[in-house]
Amino acid sequence: MSDDLMEQLDLWHEEDEYQEIVDAIMEIPPEDRDYVLISHLGRAFNNLGNYEEALQQFMTIAEEGKEDPLWHYRVGVSYYYLEQYDEALREFKITDEMDPEDEDTLEFLEWIRRKTAKRTTKKPAKEALRAFDFSNFWDDSEYALEEYVSEPPTAELIESVEEELVFKLPAFYVAMMKLHNGGIPQNTSYPTGAEDYISISGIRGIGRDKKNSLCGASGSRVVIETGGYPEIGVVICDCSSADHGVVMLDYRSSGNDGEPEVVHVGQEKNHKITKLAKNYETFIRGLVSKA
Template identity: 75%
Template sequence: MSDELLEQLETWHEEDEFQEIVDAIMEIPEEDRDYELTSHLGRALNNLGEYEEALEQFEKIREEGLEDALWHYRVGVSHYYLKQYDEARQAFEAADKLDPEDEDTLEFLEWIREKTAKKQAKTPAKSSYKPVDASNFWDDSEAALQEYVSEPPTDDLIDSVEEQLVFKLPPSYVALMKLHNGGIPNHTSYPTTEGKFITIAGIRGIGRDKPTSLCGAAGSRFVIETEGYPEIGVVIGDSLAPTEGVIMLDYRSSGNVGEPEVVHVSQEKGHKITELAPNFETFIRGLVSQEAGVTE
């Protein structure tokens, strides 16, 4: 690797020409890229917001990077912006051990502490959950019953679905499904922080017998894999046009067994993620009639 190339990469970095860095390095065969070039590539991908791709590059040089504070720092940045705060904290703590008192590292660690504290404050205690009134919550039309509703899930079925999805379903979601396993709510619109409304087609039940069930023929994994949605959790419903996209349980900040947030993920290119509610209970209690809101 020439000194001239390294100087050019640094110049592009200072000028925020991150795509130039990626393009230049990608022209070099992978087997000819050394630790420093791969580090530059990962950093540029981070700066472009391509955090998953950046992690893939950092993983290729893990063995050498374990003794490099900068490698841990950049890995931490990727995880932080993917909302994988546990992994990010571990990476920044490792960077801090190798390079104590680095201001940027300490700043990220402080941000993670703040976000973790906020998340804990927003998450209700499991014992505080009170099921909604199922008799008034659901629209039990013939079409809704045929498309969505299954028999209440057994504990064994719940366990097997969670194992297949690789995510622990929220207690409030499980409690609601044990009363009425999937369906179309009477109120289907949810307000966003932008002053608009997301309108849902229905809520998927726990099981496999209906195509719309979480593990059905057109379930969560099928939708994510065929439509290219981000691997952040579980699809629990579809949103209606013109909004389009899906409603997901987002486990990025909670981990696979924690309390996920509820988000809308756009069907458009880039799959924009819009935060809706800090947890499923807040989401279902915040639904309003379609007449009360307008879709995006």
């Protein structure tokens, strides 16, 4: 393999001329293609979106690639875009062990975490909803219908609201809102200790049309900014109890795409944060009638 060819391959790569790379290498008889050439070929196929062909090429040099973090990284890319996340995770973990703290590798590991989190939480949320009796959950008063309740959210609306909030909404919450989008529950109290409760005014729905929707006139961002509340997540309920304040989805420990805890944030200047539930489903199931 000549130095001139290697320089040309690198130049084509820098100029995003990936098909030129493929064409040039494919003209070389297979028996004359070494580890470096096949690595270039596989990378070019990845960049062209031909991940199956890329993977086939990489597998022909698997024995040599075992000790090469770049080989594992490129194989991981192929698996990732083929949506074979378990295999991609394996390869990127090996890459991270060989070349710790590589930013691209860490980014792919984070993307895989998000993808697999969606995959593992979607079905349980639906199953949990089926096991929960919503027949007497909501109090559809005239006020509730006017201030809280919207039409069921579309996939596009959910995505745009999450983008505006910069937080991934819990799967149980989204599934619940698809059945009844916001409102005032029959039971509005949540126990915080021995004979202590916080009481909520209502639950915000996904949307912008109603005043108390997540992105409405009195939505989450507005409440946080006007009330000086800590920017730890999403306000889902206002409180009507003694300390007033709000109930929030708290993403500090989970990250913006993880499963948030549910907390009460007081209205006083220090905005005391009190954990209520490990997740939104637990919070909903824990609502009681104080009376």
